[in-house]
Amino acid sequence: MSESDIRSAERTLIAGTWAITAGALLYSVLTVTPLVRSVSPSGWEWTAPILPLVVDAAVIIVVKLDAVIARLGGKSGTWPVLLRWMTGLMTLALNVGNSALHRDWVGMAVHSVAPLLLIVTAEAGLSYRRAITAALSRIAQEQATAVERERAQREAQQRKAREEREREQARRQEEEQQARDHAARVERERAQREETRLAAEREHALAVERERTAREQAERAAALEQEKAAREFTARMERERAEREASERRRQEQRADEERRERAEREEQERRRAERARQSEHAAAVAPSSGRRVVRAAKVEGTAQRVVTAVVMDNEFAGLTMDKAEEALFELYFAARETSTYEDWEQDPLARPGGEFCGSNLGRRLGRSSTSGRTKVKPKFERWYQERTAADSRELVGAH
Numbered sequence: 025m026s027e028s029d030i031r032s033a034e035r036t037l038i039a040g041t042w043a044i045t046a047g048a049l050l051y052s053v054l055t056v057t058p059l060v061r062s063v064s065p066s067g068w069e070w071t072a073p074i075l076p077l078v079v080d081a082a083v084i085i086v087v088k089l090d091a092v093i094a095r096l097g098g099k100s101g102t103w104p105v106l107l108r109w110m111t112g113l114m115t116l117a118l119n120v121g122n123s124a125l126h127r128d129w130v131g132m133a134v135h136s137v138a139p140l141l142l143i144v145t146a147e148a149g150l151s152y153r154r155a156i157t158a159a160l161s162r163i164a165q166e167q168a169t170a171v172e173r174e175r176a177q178r179e180a181q182q183r184k185a186r187e188e189r190e191r192e193q194a195r196r197q198e199e200e201q202q203a204r205d206h207a208a209r210v211e212r213e214r215a216q217r218e219e220t221r222l223a224a225e226r227e228h229a230l231a232v233e234r235e236r237t238a239r240e241q242a243e244r245a246a247a248l249e250q251e252k253a254a255r256e257f258t259a260r261m262e263r264e265r266a267e268r269e270a271s272e273r274r275r276q277e278q279r280a281d282e283e284r285r286e287r288a289e290r291e292e293q294e295r296r297r298a299e300r301a302r303q304s305e306h307a308a309a310v311a312p313s314s315g316r317r318v319v320r321a322a323k324v325e326g327t328a329q330r331v332v333t334a335v336v337m338d339n340e341f342a343g344l345t346m347d348k349a350e351e352a353l354f355e356l357y358f359a360a361r362e363t364s365t366y367e368d369w370e371q372d373p374l375a376r377p378g379g380e381f382c383g384s385n386l387g388r389r390l391g392r393s394s395t396s397g398r399t400k401v402k403p404k405f406e407r408w409y410q411e412r413t414a415a416d417s418r419e420l421v422g423a424h
Contacts, residue, residue: 049080056118082111112143202294276342341388349390357405
């Protein structure tokens with residue numbers, strides 16, 4: 025039987041025992057009370073139910089405690105046995121006492137049924153409970169044994185699985201170690217091959233570098249030789265050019281000296297003519313504007329004697345400082361403008377673009393740029409011309 029079946033039988037035993045006990049106690053109270061009342065003193069009849077109740081309480085104690093002790097699997101000892109039999113015999117005696125006094129054998133038999141049934145039920149229930157307790161203990165022990173066996177099997181399985189895992193882990197670790205060792209060996213071999221290759225490349229690179237260095241040194245040596253030869257050729261050409269330039273400068277200086285002497289003579293003649301023209305024009309002495317008319321007359325008078333030298337565009341004033349060159353060129357400019365027959369000097373072919381005294385040619389004749397001649401030299405010469413003509417007018421007016 026299973027534990028649940030045994031416990032179900034135990035519940036049936038308990039229910040039946042208490043049902044018999046309750047019926048026997050109730051029957052005993054109803055049977056014993058008239059007997060006790062009949063033997064009680066007058067006036068104390070009311071105490072008759074107390075005695076059966078006391079006996080019944082003892083019966084309840086015996087039944088309950090015997091059930092507990094039996095359930096615990098122990099033995100109650102002598103006194104509980106004595107109490108159990110004494111309460112049972114007292115219940116039997118009280119129940120059959122009235123019938124025994126009247127010698128009613130049938131009544132004694134009838135009234136002894138409940139006490140005897142109670143006594144036998146208590147003893148049988150005690151045996152039943154001990155047997156049930158033993159069975160439950162055995163079942164519990166069997167279950168504990170089964171649980172322990174299952175636990176041992178489970179632990180054995182777990183241990184076996186753990187050992188299997190450990191072996192598998194050890195095998196994997198060994199395989200991983202072998203793989204790492206193989207990878208390390210392959211990496212070492214690769215590193216060795218790479219180092220060998222790099223060493224060969226370095227040797228090749230060094231050889232190439234040595235060849236390149238030797239080639240560059242040879243090229244530099246050849247270049248130095250060529251450069252030395254070029255410098256010598258250049259120095260020779262520079263010396264020859266310097267000699268030619270020095271000779272040319274000497275020729276130009278000689279020509280410039282001759283031209284300056286000629287210009288000085290022409291200017292002296294022009295000043296003399298202008299002086300005679302100013303003296304012959306008395307009306308010019310009254311107003312500053314008459315000076316302009318005298319100068320214009322002098323221009324007309326000197327038309328036949330106008331002499332303009334050819335422009336020398338390169339190194340015309342070699343050997344002179346910049347200021348002296350500007351003064352010499354201005355004298356030529358002044359003479360050309362004074363002898364011009366044009367009312368507007370800018371319309372004179374000499375002053376127009378391409379002429380000898382245009383701004384661009386003035387700059388080039390001084391060794392400057394065309395722009396410098398237009399923006400600097402030509403305005404300066406015009407300012408000098410105005411200052412000189414104004415000074416000549418004041419001198420003429422002062423002379424009159």
